[in-house]
Amino acid sequence: MPELPEIETIRNGLRRFVLNQTISSLDLRDKKLPVKASDLNKIKGDRFSDVLRLGKLLIFTFQKSDKKLLIHLKMTGQLVFLGEKTLIAGGHSEKNSKNLQAENLRHIRFQIVFSNNYKLVLNDTRRFAYVRLVGENDFLEVKKRFGLEPLSDKEFNYSSFLKLIEKRPRKNIKAFLLDQSLIAGIGNIYADETLFSSKVSPQRSVASLNNIEKKKIFENIRRILKLAVSKRGTTFSDYVDAEGKSGGFLKLLKVYGKNGQKCPNCPGKIVKIKVAGRGTHYCPKCQR
């Protein structure tokens, strides 16, 4: 499940590969994707000028066209850069890593072929990922749905965080963290990890938090997301970066996927329950 750190890692990887590359063709293989082949053809011959990120959404801009290509990976989407036949750097594998091989790409839904025959490939088993090509107006509509960017010190600081809390006082804290229109980019993994490090139960409401808990949650959001970016994200099931490589944050997870295991902080065990419709991992002893 790619969340902000994973998407940021993909973005950084892709920038190295796709900027200034001339697009020679676009191959739309899945008709379900909300984009028309005839629209895609309009960016043939153009070049990518930048790769941006909004929450978990990737945004590609062009040198000539004013349009933007939006790619959301949802749960199982993978976006990788391929050499003529193989992944640019996917072949080298470390112990315990699930580095992706080109032959693992069994669900290619969309790809862009560059003039040197290198490719940008969207692989997605469950077909929830989407590709859209939007003009300025549609892009502004999309942008409106996103909340604060947690890696931006300007947008996301303690006072803007407190304002969000005041705006949604009755909301459950886990649902609050997952709400993309409030803070953009936190998903199930980093929500659980943030609440564990803050010693706050996922079942609490926002209104019940004291000042110390609010401050801890705020600080842990930033700390954990930044740490995860520096480790190139978390590979739990499908995620790989632009080179097909696994993320290194998996080893640093304290509660996500650890149900039944001992809590890192106390003799108790991590349990998994359902909160806000999501599988939620926490320590009932440490998190109150």
Add this chain to the structure above:
DNA sequence: CTTCTTGTTACTGA
């Protein structure tokens, strides 16, 4: 065979 999973949106009912 059924059930569960997940990011996001859409809908319902409180």
Add this chain to the structure above:
DNA sequence: ATCAGTAACAAGAA
């Protein structure tokens, strides 16, 4: 308006 809960989406794992 806000919030919780649930279905839907698709496909694979258990």
